[in-house]
Amino acid sequence: MSRYLLNKFLFTVDRDPALVERYRSEPAELVTWWEGTVANSLLNSHTGEASTWLAFTAEERAALTAHDHVKLFELGAHPFLTLTLFIALFERDNTEPLEYQKAYGAKLAHLSLPYPDIAT
Template identity: 35%
Template structure:
């Protein structure tokens, strides 16, 4: 896994409103220049947070990526997010 590249894509969407807008408009195009495996690219394009965390992305970055794309905090967002991760066993998350 190109952990840095996945985390960088998550960070860019989380921290940069124009990157988030570009990602929303064309996730495949946004991800095209990045050095990602096919599995990483698919998980990012699909906003599959469970798969991203299972692949080793940092949970903090994955949460904030999803939060940005959801338009901000709400209880339904948190319930959905937590539900997606229910039962997932996460290994080492050090960077």
């Protein structure tokens, strides 16, 4: 399991509107594409350097594909990264102010301290 890789996925997808739309409409395809092309590149590097060992576990891939922010948090993904990306994905489906954010929090309400470790 790599919390770094989960957080890198959330961070990089959230910053590209085209990737946000692909993740919304075809999450499995985007996760597979991202893992194969972006996962092992160095974050914010333009030198062409890359690693070769980073990959999602089956559990991480399933949570990303299902847009399961609760499972992602349990796996150690940073809650602010999931929240900002998931707002971009789903807030447009709600009509009330902060409706999505409240639902997001309510789904995490069963968790109590100590929270899962989100350090990378």
